Amino acid sequence: MAKSWEEINARIASGDAVVLTAEEFAGLAAEDGVKAAAKKVDVVTTGTFGPMCSSGVFLNFGHSDPPIKMQTITLNDVPASGGLAAVDTYLGVTEPSLVKGIEYGGAHVIEDLLRGRAVRLKSTGPGTDCYPRTEIDTWVRLEDLNQAYFFNPRNAYQNYAVAANTGDQLIYTYLGPLLPRLGNATFCSAGALSPLLNDPTYRTIGVGTRCFVAGAAGYVAWEGTQHNPNQNRDENGVPTAPSGTIAVMADLKKASPEFFSAATFTNYGVSSFVGIGIPIPVLDEDIAATLALTDADLTATVIDYGVARRSRPALGQVTYAQLRSGSIEIEGKTVPTGPISSLPTARKVAAEVKRWVAEERFTLAPPLEQLPQPGTQAFKPLEIRSEEAI
Amino acid sequence: MARRRLDLTFPPRQATKPITYHLVKDFDLTPNILRAQIQPGQEGRMLVEVVGPREAIDAGVAFLEKEGVDVHPAASDICLDEDECVTCGLCTAVCKPGALTLDSESKALVFDKDKCVYCEACVVACPRRAITLTF
Ligand code: SF4
Ligand code: SF4
Numbered sequence: 001m002a003k004s005w006e007e008i009n010a011r012i013a014s015g016d017a018v019v020l021t022a023e024e025f026a027g028l029a030a031e032d033g034v035k036a037a038a039k040k041v042d043v044v045t046t047g048t049f050g051p052m053c054s055s056g057v058f059l060n061f062g063h064s065d066p067p068i069k070m071q072t073i074t075l076n077d078v079p080a081s082g083g084l085a086a087v088d089t090y091l092g093v094t095e096p097s098l099v100k101g102i103e104y105g106g107a108h109v110i111e112d113l114l115r116g117r118a119v120r121l122k123s124t125g126p127g128t129d130c131y132p133r134t135e136i137d138t139w140v141r142l143e144d145l146n147q148a149y150f151f152n153p154r155n156a157y158q159n160y161a162v163a164a165n166t167g168d169q170l171i172y173t174y175l176g177p178l179l180p181r182l183g184n185a186t187f188c189s190a191g192a193l194s195p196l197l198n199d200p201t202y203r204t205i206g207v208g209t210r211c212f213v214a215g216a217a218g219y220v221a222w223e224g225t226q227h228n229p230n231q232n233r234d235e236n237g238v239p240t241a242p243s244g245t246i247a248v249m250a251d252l253k254k255a256s257p258e259f260f261s262a263a264t265f266t267n268y269g270v271s272s273f274v275g276i277g278i279p280i281p282v283l284d285e286d287i288a289a290t291l292a293l294t295d296a297d298l299t300a301t302v303i304d305y306g307v308a309r310r311s312r313p314a315l316g317q318v319t320y321a322q323l324r325s326g327s328i329e330i331e332g333k334t335v336p337t338g339p340i341s342s343l344p345t346a347r348k349v350a351a352e353v354k355r356w357v358a359e360e361r362f363t364l365a366p367p368l369e370q371l372p373q374p375g376t377q378a379f380k381p382l383e384i385r386s387e388e389a390i
Numbered sequence: 391m392a393r394r395r396l397d398l399t400f401p402p403r404q405a406t407k408p409i410t411y412h413l414v415k416d417f418d419l420t421p422n423i424l425r426a427q428i429q430p431g432q433e434g435r436m437l438v439e440v441v442g443p444r445e446a447i448d449a450g451v452a453f454l455e456k457e458g459v460d461v462h463p464a465a466s467d468i469c470l471d472e473d474e475c476v477t478c479g480l481c482t483a484v485c486k487p488g489a490l491t492l493d494s495e496s497k498a499l500v501f502d503k504d505k506c507v508y509c510e511a512c513v514v515a516c517p518r519r520a521i522t523l524t525f
Contacts, residue, residue, distance in 0.1 A: 049476070050478075051478075051517065103519075176480045176483060176484070176515055176517075177483075177484055177511070177514065177515050179484065184483045184484060185483075186480065186483045261476045261518065262518075263517035263518065264517055264519065265517055266514045266515065271517070273476055273478070273517075324497075326491075326492075336483065337483065338479050338480055338481070338482040338483020338484070338492075339478065339479040339480070339482075339483075339492075339497075340478050340479070340480050340517075341478060342476055342477045342478045342479065342497075343477075343479075343497040344477045344496060344497055344498055345476060345477060
């Protein structure tokens with residue numbers, strides 16, 4: 001029994017929609033069967049809260065008197081881009097402070113703005129006939145900015161690698177410290193709650209999808225960078241390694257520090273935890289079948305980060321249920337595991353999106369354009385070559 | 391009886407000397423090794439808690455320093471700032487003694503201070519800098 005987007009939106013608008021989180025839906029499907037669950041439920045909500053390095057904000061400061069064409073820009077000593085119009089900038093979360101290095105970076109500036117704190121803006125410009133000022137040193141708060149919005153080029157990775165280290169040295173990575181000789185393994189996905197794992201072939205998630213970004217209602221703006229629909233897939237069509245990604249936008253002024261947190265990975269760099277949640281319409285039994293998958297059905301690939309090359313060796317495959325149990329087997333060895341993305345906060349995101357849809361009548365938008373589908377697009381490496389060789 | 395936590399760094403050649411044997415035999419101290427990382431030919435580190443009369447501990451420390459061991463007071467307390475913690479769980483991946491774990495159902499962070507050996511691994515790992523040691 002198929003349902004249309006219009007039917008589901010009409011039920012949301014009238015307050016009659018049945019909305020469950022992906023975990024709740026899997027529980028219902030296990031009891032009543034996928035068919036009955038698909039019939040009963042209109043919308044399933046997903047959520048994730050993990051470090052997402054490809055995130056940042058566009059800001060517009062307004063003009064000073066006399067005005068300045070900002071060329072070098074720092075916010076709390078963290079450089080922001082001077083490559084846009086006079087008082088526009090983009091601040092990326094991984095940008096380290098000129099003073100404090102990676103202990104304070106772009107993500108920390110954004111978190112400070114979200115917490116209502118004043119941030120020191122320093123800028124220099126060339127001084128032109130129309131923008132005569134050459135220097136400015138002032139303080140700004142989020143409420144003072146004209147526009148402040150997230151544009152995160154790559155969020156909500158569909159699946160991710162499990163990191164381990166067969167080398168003899170402790171190494172520090174973006175997946176945390178990896179102890180030598182397979183001393184631990186870290187993983188970074190909300191598993192069964194993860195947005196793109198619930199819609200593995202991007203049927204309902206595409207350009208224009210309404211979603212939750214750091215507590216604000218935003219949109220999927222485009223495919224994410226490194227979107228790779230052609231990863232290995234299991235018998236359910238779900239990727240078993242990092243694959244699809246989305247670029248998202250949302251108003252920073254409507255976001256919440258509960259769902260955006262700056263992070264520093266020792267000896268690696270700055271990043272930010274971002275909460276992303278997407279409501280998925282239960283259009284038919286096909287999508288219901290993937291919505292009903294649990295951590296025991298979803299697989300990730302263990303990768304050896306002890307090998308510092310683009311192609312790191314795979315050490316096997318494990319399920320998210322095994323990862324969450326606290327240890328996995330790699331090469332016959334029991335290896336303790338730890339997550340990097342917060343399941344408690346992912347659950348909060350999914351519950352909040354459920355509340356939006358069920359109580360605030362947050363309707364769903366069918367994709368204006370689909371994300372690149374499996375089979376359509378190759379994922380290219382960067383070759384190192386000379387001008388003559390190209 | 392006094393109790394002191396010491397963070398010992400051994401120079402490469404000193405590493406295999408039976409230091410703890412001397413602390414017991416010559417100074418009548420009870421050393422409890424909380425953590426040791428000693429490999430032949432490399433700088434070694436040992437976290438040890440010694441129990442004994444104050445003067446004996448002082449004498450034991452003087453002996454260690456004479457032997458070329460770098461002696462520092464080790465952390466005496468560890469503090470988790472729950473306002474900063476985002477329950478990511480990364481600290482649990484590096485906490486070998488199992489002082490930091492995740493609740494099996496809620497996946498909330500559970501901190502059992504009694505199991506902590508003050509190794510600092512979680513302090514370095516925590517992306518929120520939510521865990522601090524005090525001396
Ligand atoms: S210092 Fe941290 S990692 Fe080390 S034992 Fe204590 S809680 Fe565990
Ligand atoms: S690593 Fe830090 S933020 Fe993450 S759970 Fe541990 S204490 Fe909390």
